[in-house]
Amino acid sequence: MSMYILSSHEIKQLAEELRASHDVYGPQVDPQTQQVFFDQLGDVDALNLEAPIPSMPVKEILFPQMEQVLKYKYDAETQNVEMAKPYVEKPKVLFGLRPCDLSGIQVLDRFFLGQEFVDDVYLTHRRQCLLISNTCLNPFPQCFCVCTHSGPDADEGYDLDLTKLQDGYLVKVGSEKGQALADAHDWKPAQAHHLSEQKAVVDRCIDLFPEMATDNKAWVARVMNRITTGFVKSETWEYIGDQCFECGACSFVCPTCSCFNVEDARMCDGECERLRTHDSCSFEGYARMAGDHNPRQPVEDRRNKRFFCKLSYPQSKKYLRPGCVGCGRCQWVCPGDIGLPNVVQYIRREITE
């Protein structure tokens, strides 16, 4: 596919232009807390393509933390029911996705759209969505995408892919939608040396990963094998489970965690809403059934579920890649020190000892 070279100014222009017809989301740094959020852009000047990885994964936009999936009104007197669909389709641009987050979206696509049933709610949010990824020039403290093949550069799934080089941004086209956008502009074609420069930039970034991340690389595959075949000792799972506070943070920050709960609630005007909210397999009530039978009572039974989701072959068959995209967010937020890289370490220790 074609490649172009754009100045920073042209990139901003593109974002501004897309804003006319799309909701444009991009990384922004909160001036007070210095936290990075991937939010809707009120002003393109807030778009910060050099910002570190956003605190929350981009899945929030396609699969919100809390969302109405049905509204209804039931009149017990007349026994009449009215139903409405509350979610709407809007054209969106996700501008400046970190490659790990882009891989996360691919995982969700394959899970929500590629299995036996299509999830209508996710499809509605995803249908008109332009994905623009942004190569990482430096890894951030918890990153380990080199172990999971999802960074620091994107190799598929984007419409446009940006890499900051000396002369400006190298823009790679990855889809027909992206090409149509390029054709509508008078962008300067990139030269062969730009491509080799990009390769050098990515190689340099890979070299900058902390030793623990690269050291784990081969181990991620071996640990996957262990988890799939059930060869991880129950003591190891208990050790891991003992450190879990059941807070659910790991699931909420993970770009590929997609469990949800569904609840019906009454609103004040007599209408009811059906809410879909993020859920976490770490919660005690996750599998509890009516009548209080709970097949997953001990916390380690629930913890190994999470790592089975991220690192096992049956689950990877659904995602067409490992369930973990190496963003390191769970490592960052877990108060119990059992982020995914640590779990790989624990299982690795069990194998080598």
Add this chain to the structure above:
Amino acid sequence: MSNCHGSHAHGNCKPTGLCPIVTFPEVVNIDEIRDEAPEVKTFYMSFLNKDVEREFRIKSGQFIMCTVFGAGEFAVSLPPSPENDRFHISVRAVGKVTHALHALKPGDKLGVRGPFGNGFPFEEIKGKNIIYVAGGIGLIPLRSSIVHALQHREDFGRIILLYGARSSRDLMYQPDIQIWKQNAGFETFITIDRPEAGWDGEVGYVHQLIDKANVPIDNSVAFVCGPPVMFNSVIGEFLKRGMSEDAIVSTLERQMKCGIGKCQHCAIGRTLVCTDGPVYTYRQIKTLGEQI
């Protein structure tokens, strides 16, 4: 709204042309409510939209998601197809939503999505004997399968029902069992746990009926549903007599929120009960690697 209704424009259409109601519940009317056993009621219902009613086909062994407006949604096993039997569900009041359901009266409305799940493997078991073994409300998931088997009576060998409950009050579907019994070659053996005044039938546990009924083991399949204790003792008996683990079939229950393999609440090991199940062979159940 985006249910298919036979226009087949939806992403969830099935090649058979009979498409499940995936996203938005279809409204049904409660026509009649019958008390079945303590805390168990049967709700007979019909779709308001007659086009949907015509399209709605359930394979025996599947389940639906049922909305009680204002309370929530629950998964309920295996009502028979409207073409075979009146469309109904039998539900025990155990949780918030099912209690709300029990408070409803005829004429009230419910929402229905589905059907979901794999269903019983009737194609593969043609020519075999079928042994139904049920404990208590375990007869609910087996009911549609019995109806199906009796409608295709010539496809199977002996059809035997071994059914046990705590007391005679807890026996389900009494009138139906009487009707089934009139069917040539439907053998029924019923037992209750403890002796009771006025009960002249069997007393004891279900697995003790296996000998009484002189159950054939070769060329047979057993459909077993009931509480874990009963399940384990019945399976133990069958295995002892040399029945293959593939010939023992059961249904599993889990918390379900979506029914379409997305919410993941029903995951057991690598399987999702809503899309891979709810019908499993004992060999599969044994290798799921989680508590049942």
